[in-house]
Amino acid sequence: MSGHSPATSPRAIRTGSLLAPTPASNATRWAALCVFGAAAAWPASAAARTDHSGRNWPFELAGAQYAPVDFAEIAGWHDDDHLQALKTFRVSCGPIAGPRNPPPDSKALGGSLREPCLAARDAAISDPAKARHFFEKHFLPLRVSKLGDEQGFVTGYFEPVLEGSRTRSDAYPVPVYRRPSNLFVRGRSQASLGMPNGGEVFRKIGRRKLVPYYDRGQIEDGAIAGRGLEIAWLKNQTDLLFTQIQGSARIHFEDGGSVRINYDSHNGFGYTPVGRALIDRGIIPREQMSMQRIRQWMEENPDGANELRRTNRSYVFFREVQLPPEAEAVGAQGVSLTAGRSIAVDKALHVYGTPFFIEGELPIETEISKTPFRRLMVAQDTGSAIVGPARADIYFGAGAWAGQVSGRIKQAARFVMLVPKALDPVEAGRSLPLPMARPSELIAKLYPQGEPAPDTAKLAGPAVATTTPAPAVAPAPAPSAAATPPTGKETTPAKEPDKAATFIGPPAPAAIVAPATVAALVATKAVPLPEPRPEIKAELKTEAKPPRRERRRARPHRHRFFWQ
Numbered sequence: 001m002s003g004h005s006p007a008t009s010p011r012a013i014r015t016g017s018l019l020a021p022t023p024a025s026n027a028t029r030w031a032a033l034c035v036f037g038a039a040a041a042w043p044a045s046a047a048a049r050t051d052h053s054g055r056n057w058p059f060e061l062a063g064a065q066y067a068p069v070d071f072a073e074i075a076g077w078h079d080d081d082h083l084q085a086l087k088t089f090r091v092s093c094g095p096i097a098g099p100r101n102p103p104p105d106s107k108a109l110g111g112s113l114r115e116p117c118l119a120a121r122d123a124a125i126s127d128p129a130k131a132r133h134f135f136e137k138h139f140l141p142l143r144v145s146k147l148g149d150e151q152g153f154v155t156g157y158f159e160p161v162l163e164g165s166r167t168r169s170d171a172y173p174v175p176v177y178r179r180p181s182n183l184f185v186r187g188r189s190q191a192s193l194g195m196p197n198g199g200e201v202f203r204k205i206g207r208r209k210l211v212p213y214y215d216r217g218q219i220e221d222g223a224i225a226g227r228g229l230e231i232a233w234l235k236n237q238t239d240l241l242f243t244q245i246q247g248s249a250r251i252h253f254e255d256g257g258s259v260r261i262n263y264d265s266h267n268g269f270g271y272t273p274v275g276r277a278l279i280d281r282g283i284i285p286r287e288q289m290s291m292q293r294i295r296q297w298m299e300e301n302p303d304g305a306n307e308l309r310r311t312n313r314s315y316v317f318f319r320e321v322q323l324p325p326e327a328e329a330v331g332a333q334g335v336s337l338t339a340g341r342s343i344a345v346d347k348a349l350h351v352y353g354t355p356f357f358i359e360g361e362l363p364i365e366t367e368i369s370k371t372p373f374r375r376l377m378v379a380q381d382t383g384s385a386i387v388g389p390a391r392a393d394i395y396f397g398a399g400a401w402a403g404q405v406s407g408r409i410k411q412a413a414r415f416v417m418l419v420p421k422a423l424d425p426v427e428a429g430r431s432l433p434l435p436m437a438r439p440s441e442l443i444a445k446l447y448p449q450g451e452p453a454p455d456t457a458k459l460a461g462p463a464v465a466t467t468t469p470a471p472a473v474a475p476a477p478a479p480s481a482a483a484t485p486p487t488g489k490e491t492t493p494a495k496e497p498d499k500a501a502t503f504i505g506p507p508a509p510a511a512i513v514a515p516a517t518v519a520a521l522v523a524t525k526a527v528p529l530p531e532p533r534p535e536i537k538a539e540l541k542t543e544a545k546p547p548r549r550e551r552r553r554a555r556p557h558r559h560r561f562f563w564q
Helices: 082-097 114-122 128-138 216-220 237-246 274-280 291-300 302-311 400-407 425-430 440-446 454-458 493-501 515-523
Strands: 064-068 139-146 152-159 161-165 174-177 202-205 209-212 230-234 248-253 258-266 316-321 342-345 355-362 371-382 391-398 410-420 465-467 511-513
Touching: 082 114, 082 128, 082 371, 114 128, 128 139, 139 152, 152 237, 152 248, 152 355, 152 400, 174 237, 174 316, 216 302, 230 237, 230 248, 230 258, 230 316, 237 248, 237 291, 237 302, 274 291, 274 302, 291 302, 291 400, 342 355, 355 391, 371 391, 391 400
Parallel strands: 152 391, 161 248, 342 371
Antiparallel strands: 064 139, 139 410, 152 410, 161 230, 174 230, 202 209, 248 258, 258 316, 342 391, 355 371, 355 410
16 A cells, blocks of 8 residues: 555555566657547447547546547446445545645646545535436546557555564564664655655765665665664564555554554665566466465475565565554555555556546456456555556455455456546636627727728739839830841840830820739849859968967966075
């Protein structure tokens, strides 16, 4: 499980799952495909779909493909208990609708969940039908998956209930550490309530030198022992490993007391799934992989378990949290999780509080059963192994039964993300206020439109021009064709003097001249060309430059004393 906001209670952040899917390459993860309108990524008949071609989805999900659907197309939508989903959604709305000026969010949904949260807080809903109507009124369904896939992937997690001790003994030799004081993260102070679930973590040597923090093997060998960091003591390292994977636990002591612990920080090393290592080595087949099989193998092979654990160099530190016994674990959003309704998602892509409808067949009753799972879930947690747009970890609660069920969940499922209607430009445009009508009569009165000025008509364009006679210039008689042979350049301008010679008496009305004739009139006057630049010989270009005078640097003044 995961962490939360400082306003409510300390955070817990899950560190991964036993068998996390292999993450895609960076080029695939960060490639974005935006499917606008009715997409054909899912095999459904075009006649059964509503026309969404007018919608322009104003956000992108990195490495994802998505297409809008109708609620009627979602299998099991009308069969779910939407009232329970609404109660979980209202829990997430506490930190969303609480701040008046929430910080900007660069993720796809951003702060668009605030409006549905305010509506959920004020609505008086007490039956599942009204709850379903609430989600249909304020959200739009969007089927989402990883780029190139039709389905996503789900796993399960829970809150372990362990036996422990407040002091070290032969029965309880494994410590549960809180965050050390010499653990540093760039950009974070030691007073921060929660540290990042990824990135570089350092320890300080001397006053300034920073080096990577101890890995799992060094810590298990006692690198930070004897510093008063122990919260409790457990029976074995396997219990501690699974507690670190889940991110929280309830520890019951021999004296009847108990303590709740949640994720606080990590040592900076990436999480390596131990289940995948067993599969790669051929120890446990993939189809038989579960948390119970891993625990069984570790108990039967203590030396091999010690080496297997250390392949995962990541190490998690915890903090005590004050929660009532009936309360569930705290997620990364800072709210209590709901068993069967809360999921952990990729926090780099999704916003906490986003509803997801997940449909699939999960082995809930037995390891080989295919129980239909069709529920509306709410994103309230995260984990380092939860990567991708259609990747979720389902929270099943606390205790042994929850551990058995969550340990065998690793199935494909279909994801439908509910997007607030505030992001739909068509829906938002219906309530968008229109601007006031322009005062046409007032504009016409202040700025009357009259006839264009004569100069404006002349400068209207080069296609039409007027010719006027020039009485001061006497036209010359036209030469005979036999005396002057015509050339290509003289053919057009030779006709113009004939026109000018026909004017006798008052000038005639303006005549329209074709553009070609205007160009010929302009061409009659020769335009002198610039003289070509003289060629400069290569030997003349290089001139001997006087030697640069070096300035000697003045020596500083020296004071001489009387004895010198």
